[in-house]
Amino acid sequence: KSFKTSLKQFNSDHGFANSRARLRMTALYQAAASNNGIVVGTGNKVEDFGVGFYTKYGDGGVDISPIADLTKTEVRDLAKELNILKSIIKAAPTDGLWDDARTDEDQLGLSYEQLEDAMINKDSIYNEKYLEIRKKNQHKMKPIPVCIINKK
Secondary structure, three states: OHHHHHHHOOOOHHHHHHHHHHHHHHHHHHHHHHOOOOOEOOOOHHHHHHHOOOOOOOOOOOOEOOOOOOOHHHHHHHHHHOOOOHHHHHOOOOOOOOOOOOOHHHHHOOOHHHHHHHHHOOOOOOHHHHHHHHHHOHHHHOOOOOOOOOOO
16 A cells, blocks of 8 residues: 555556556566566567567566467467366456556557457558557567767
């Protein structure tokens, strides 16, 4: 409660939501360390490399990303093969960072199917919106800029 109160003084709901993701990452690393384990990422190709829909140093902070080369459609297909509950497969994707019921689609403005179409098909009717989202999040998908100091 004290942490929430401290962060709320900065008046950024988005910043507060991202802080939740970073705290979750910290808790996962503590749990992994106490079990001699690693943190496994859940991001897929669309989220991680298409539109950068993750929190930098939050859910993007993992040791291994086993499904990061799979589209959301491929992840769902894999889940069916593994006999994952249909209710889980069909559930609307959400990052769980907000106090309301907003989904990934609510936040992105496109469904994962539409985003996949834009990633694969440069003539997609969704391409402009996809590129807009991608451009906004490029800072997450590129290496951190390093200041090169001229030592002369």
